[in-house]
Amino acid sequence: MTAAPGIRPGAHLVVDRLSHRIGGKWVEAGGAPIAVGSPATGATVAHVGGGTAEDAGRAVTAAVAAGPAWADTPVARRAEIVRALGDLLAAHTDDLAGVVTTEVGMPYHLAGPAQVAVPARVLHLTADAALSHPWSEPVAAGEVLRVPAGVVVAITPWNMPLHQIAAKVGPALVAGCTVVLKPSEVAPLTAFALVGLAEEAGVPPGVLNLVTGTGPVVGEALVRDPRVAVVSLTGSGPSGARVAELAAPGITRVCLELGGKSANVLLDDAPFDRAVPAAVAQAFFNSGQACNALTRLLVPAHRHDEVCDLLVTAVRALTVGDPWDAGTDLGPLVSERQLRSVRGHVDRARADGARLLVGGSEPDPDLPEGHYHRPTVFTGVDPGSALAREEVFGPVLAVLTHSGGDDAVRLANDTEYGLAAGVWSGDPDRARAVGRRIRAGQVKVNGVRTRDGLDAPFGGLGRSGLGRELGRFGIDEYVELVSLLG
Numbered sequence: 001m002t003a004a005p006g007i008r009p010g011a012h013l014v015v016d017r018l019s020h021r022i023g024g025k026w027v028e029a030g031g032a033p034i035a036v037g038s039p040a041t042g043a044t045v046a047h048v049g050g051g052t053a054e055d056a057g058r059a060v061t062a063a064v065a066a067g068p069a070w071a072d073t074p075v076a077r078r079a080e081i082v083r084a085l086g087d088l089l090a091a092h093t094d095d096l097a098g099v100v101t102t103e104v105g106m107p108y109h110l111a112g113p114a115q116v117a118v119p120a121r122v123l124h125l126t127a128d129a130a131l132s133h134p135w136s137e138p139v140a141a142g143e144v145l146r147v148p149a150g151v152v153v154a155i156t157p158w159n160m161p162l163h164q165i166a167a168k169v170g171p172a173l174v175a176g177c178t179v180v181l182k183p184s185e186v187a188p189l190t191a192f193a194l195v196g197l198a199e200e201a202g203v204p205p206g207v208l209n210l211v212t213g214t215g216p217v218v219g220e221a222l223v224r225d226p227r228v229a230v231v232s233l234t235g236s237g238p239s240g241a242r243v244a245e246l247a248a249p250g251i252t253r254v255c256l257e258l259g260g261k262s263a264n265v266l267l268d269d270a271p272f273d274r275a276v277p278a279a280v281a282q283a284f285f286n287s288g289q290a291c292n293a294l295t296r297l298l299v300p301a302h303r304h305d306e307v308c309d310l311l312v313t314a315v316r317a318l319t320v321g322d323p324w325d326a327g328t329d330l331g332p333l334v335s336e337r338q339l340r341s342v343r344g345h346v347d348r349a350r351a352d353g354a355r356l357l358v359g360g361s362e363p364d365p366d367l368p369e370g371h372y373h374r375p376t377v378f379t380g381v382d383p384g385s386a387l388a389r390e391e392v393f394g395p396v397l398a399v400l401t402h403s404g405g406d407d408a409v410r411l412a413n414d415t416e417y418g419l420a421a422g423v424w425s426g427d428p429d430r431a432r433a434v435g436r437r438i439r440a441g442q443v444k445v446n447g448v449r450t451r452d453g454l455d456a457p458f459g460g461l462g463r464s465g466l467g468r469e470l471g472r473f474g475i476d477e478y479v480e481l482v483s484l485l486g
Contacts, residue, residue: 008324009108010098010193017192018049020212023062024205030055031213034185039105039332040323040370048188051213053221056180059209060225063151063178066206071148071176075135078174079127084201085170086123089116089162089194096162096193103187104158105331105371106286107323114286118451119166122470125455126166129472130174142485148176149253149478150229153222155215155243157234158187158334159289159393164257165194167458167469168232169208175478177230180209182219186334188212215239226250230478233257234291237391237463255467255477257291257459259391260419263412264294265434267405268303270424276310278447280397282422284318284375287330288395289338292420292442292450292458296388298408301401308357308379308399315358315375321367332371333394339371342394346376349387354378354398383414391417405430409437418461420444441468 018033019026029049036046049055070078089096097111106115135146154168161183172179183191195210211218223231223246232255233243240256247254264279266272282294299307323331333339346361359376379399381388387398402408412421421440425431428445435443441460442450450458457473459465467477 010095016047021210022059048212051211051218056221059180059211062206067178079130081202083127086120088197089120107328109326119162122166123170126170145482146479152177152179153231154181155233158184161190164234171474172478256465258465261417262294262420263296264422265298265408267425268300269426275424277314280314283397284395294422297399345392352385355380412438416463419464
């Protein structure tokens with residue numbers, strides 16, 4: 001679908017938001033406003049309040065005050081409210097997708113299914129899981145209870161703003177926790193829309209609070225607060241390390257969903273006509289701005305040239321451009337800063353001797369405004385080079401060769417990260433056998449996507465983080481286990 005020029009979907013939600021939502025009331029932010037930019041034009045589209053440490057403390061106070069009543073609310077009622085929130089997201093798909101397109105830059109026709117339908121489904125599945133969760137289970141000497149952990153701080157990123165909120169707030173709410181949400185200041189507007197819908201769904205005042213601002217000011221104040229029981233962050237590796245450092249003195253639990261440099265293994269019997277286009281899609285989803293993007297393509301050495309020809313054909317068929325156009329496959333990167341970072345990775349890869357197959361860091365003269373980057377593929381990538389080891393977070397794919405299954409597993413595991421992986425084979429059992437040997441939190445066989453298994457746990461090994469999200473596994477991140485003996 002193409003959004004016609006003029007008043008576009010969600011335009012009424014792209015407005016200045018200079019107050020926080022604390023305890024069910026609008027509270028003016030204590031700091032200077034923060035500009036929210038359009039990735040497609042570079043222009044400022046709105047401002048949000050620059051929060052302060054005092055604002056963060058007020059939000060935690062409201063969450064603490066609302067905690068006992070919410071914890072005493074029956075699980076069935078908590079699940080009903082979370083389900084209702086999922087219904088409301090789905091009912092407002094067009095407007096919410098419009099906000100995502102405006103502040104993130106994802107093409108509008110893709111944003112509805114990927115950025116709104118997915119979090120709505122996450123909330124529905126979370127509500128289902130809550131109803132069958134073992135809140136009390138017997139042991140030989142009594143029973144084990146799952147009780148609310150307490151106040152949760154949810155710090156969410158800009159690339160999948162609604163999904164990451166749903167994956168944290170949904171399970172925290174059904175677990176009986178109260179929440180302080182701090183969205184990324186780069187793309188915060190969807191968070192305001194969601195909090196409004198949450199109150200419409202029946203979330204009581206103080207149970208879900210929203211504070212905007214930067215990580216070093218608001219985020220760090222929230223993480224340091226001794227009244228917080230759990231901090232759940234989705235972000236970069238350095239951000240996760242900083243959160244863990246700040247949370248350590250209070251022995252505050254942290255759940256960290258961080259970066260990745262995920263491998264996509266093509267075995268020699270893979271259906272290359274399907275696997276290569278799918279590999280391009282899984283590397284360049286959201287213009288490559290996805291933590292679980294499969295950005296290392298491991299191909300059989302004796303079929304390297306065939307794969308490269310297919311890659312060039314698939315990438316050249318992609319259209320980069322106006323995110324409001326239904327013909328666009330890849331929109332802009334989220335910011336000028338992100339664009340500079342991705343260009344730097346591309347330039348360094350060329351300097352390191354990788355061979356550019358298609359794309360590159362040169363600006364597209366047809367796209368003089370906005371933060372656009374060509375979809376880019378390198379081959380001849382040294383496994384020890386920066387391109388093979390560092391997360392780019394942009395539309396850049398590295399091709400490496402392997403000599404067979406064992407070598408492919410070795411290369412796939414040759415990383416500090418461990419968030420996701422893919423394996424392709426004409427024999428699904430062979431693909432699964434290889435997948436079992438890859439050290440990653442989620443291994444996808446023959447093109448299955450994360451969104452196809454939203455009740456399966458999502459999270460990483462190594463530098464990709466701690467803890468899991470989604471389904472019943474996500475709920476347990478927000479509970480404490482109590483043994484009631486006798």
